[in-house]
């Protein structure tokens with residue numbers, strides 16, 4: 001195992017659209033403060049700035065340090081959960097609203113990319129949800145029924161058709177979600193951040209917020225050196241929340257997901273291996289994913305953390321799996337390996353907590369946050385400007401809690417490690 005490459009995030013190595021920002025040098029007063037520089041926070045800041053608000057975004061590390069700079073880059077519509085389940089859990093009216101706002105999520109992302117001319121390796125050949133077993137195929141058939149009843153562009157591919165798209169025979173079939181696509185996730189985020197700055201937003205990196213206080217009907221947002229007074233605050237820190245004790249801090253079960261990337265493959269291999277460049281993931285309980293980047297690297301991901309002592313088990317499994325999927329790669333080594341933390345919620349739904357006047361916290365995308373984060377961020381901006389709840393995809397609650405999140409997170413990691421320690425490649 002080449003330990004040296006752990007922590008080498010491909011997206012950081014290949015992202016363009018660098019964003020340079022200054023430190024805050026004095027106390028300030030603005031209309032809105034956004035905390036967290038991922039899709040949610042940046043999309044919110046962009047919308048607010050375009051609508052003429054003075055908005056200041058504070059990011060503890062750098063734009064994309066959280067899930068938005070670490071993910072697989074699959075731009076899918078909806079949530080992980082089937083749309084029927086969403087409607088069952090939220091009720092017909094609220095569920096239909098959330099489903100239909102998120103069904104248009106990929107279109108919203110692709111429009112942003114076009115509008116702001118973001119160079120982010122966009123592919124629009126769809127994504128493939130692949131059946132790892134007969135039970136997985138049955139689940140895909142049910143999803144097909146639900147998606148088609150909502151007019152999503154989707155086809156069920158046979159085993160042979162799936163093999164043709166992927167260049168490996170191991171899947172029983174796949175759902176081809178034709179509205180979806182892939183991006184270089186960090187490049188997309190940085191492009192959005194550049195657009196936000198052009199629209200007038202102030203972004204400050206390496207500036208953790210340490211306190212949020214309500215004083216004399218104004219919010220005071222504190223960093224280690226300065227205080228920013230504001231009318232409204234959006235907390236968009238999700239699974240990477242840090243340094244800040246606040247009642248509306250995200251509550252979630254941490255689920256780790258790692259990715260490995262090869263060097264760019266030769267042209268002859270690229271003609272066989274995912275030639276149309278769809279992003280893929282599967283129906284297995286310990287899920288895995290597969291995609292290419294623009295340079296022709298193959299990127300394989302699965303549940304698990306590379307940081308823990310069990311990291312080498314996940315890494316070795318990825319190597320075995322790649323060999324099984326594509327023997328023609330001849331034991332190719334990985335050049336990048338990194339992981340990220342997913343904010344998994346009990347009900348697999350995102351949550352909005354309203355923790356005071358004009359103050360909301362948004363979190364819990366449960367592994368599908370590229371399009372949803374962009375949609376929720378923009379919707380939060382509209383809500384803050386208008387006070388109209390209709391803009392929000394879900395109704396805010398006053399408080400939210402879950403129990404045993406750390407234990408559940410450890411259980412998922414243990415399960416993934418036990419599974420990756422076996423000889424199975426699913």
Ligand SMILES: Cc1cc2nc3c(=O)[nH]c(=O)nc-3n(C[C@H](O)[C@H](O)[C@H](O)COP(=O)(O)OP(=O)(O)OC[C@H]3O[C@@H](n4cnc5c(N)ncnc54)[C@H](O)[C@@H]3O)c2cc1C
Pocket residue numbers: 035036037038039040041058059060061062063064065066067068069070071072073074075076207208209210236237238239240241242243244256257258339340341342362363365366367368369370371372373
């Ligand atoms: C490995 C992985 C793979 C995934 N794959 C996909 C995928 O293929 N498709 C998909 O749709 N979704 C995917 N997701 C989910 C998606 O990436 C996330 O849901 C999304 O990025 C969340 O965005 P966010 O803006 O809410 O939070 P984040 O991107 O996590 O941003 C939160 C930011 O807040 C900052 N912050 C924290 N505390 C403070 C503070 N006190 N002060 C200031 N700033 C602070 C953090 O530094 C961080 O940058 C994946 C996630 C992971 C981890």
